[in-house]
Amino acid sequence: MLSPFLEVSATSSKKVYVIDEEDRSFLFLLTRQLPEAYLSNCSAKSRTQLLITTRDVFLMDQGSFRRDEMWVAEKNHEGSSELVSFSDYKRCPA
Numbered sequence: 001m002l003s004p005f006l007e008v009s010a011t012s013s014k015k016v017y018v019i020d021e022e023d024r025s026f027l028f029l030l031t032r033q034l035p036e037a038y039l040s041n042c043s044a045k046s047r048t049q050l051l052i053t054t055r056d057v058f059l060m061d062q063g064s065f066r067r068d069e070m071w072v073a074e075k076n077h078e079g080s081s082e083l084v085s086f087s088d089y090k091r092c093p094a
Contacts, residue, residue, distance in 0.1 A: 014047040021053055031059060039064070060086070 019034075031054070038050050054060075060070050070086035 016049040016051065018051045019053070021055065031056070032061075032064075035059075036064060 035050065035052060042048075052059075067087035068085055071083050072086060073081045074084050076082050
């Protein structure tokens, strides 16, 4: 996991990385540190994206991520899933 993360952090990288259910693969402390380390290396010139799925609502921290950067999968009345931006919800306490 370290090698791909170093590439994600490289400013010259232009890839999209997906980590599915990050909270099932790593200890809680690492699940918090990985996106924070990635974000600390981002700049206006960064062209890499890191997509992380999780079932752990405690990782959806409004102090670390903007509301428009967090999305939730919701099942509709027909049973299919829809992606909803966190910013579409009424204001949630931080």
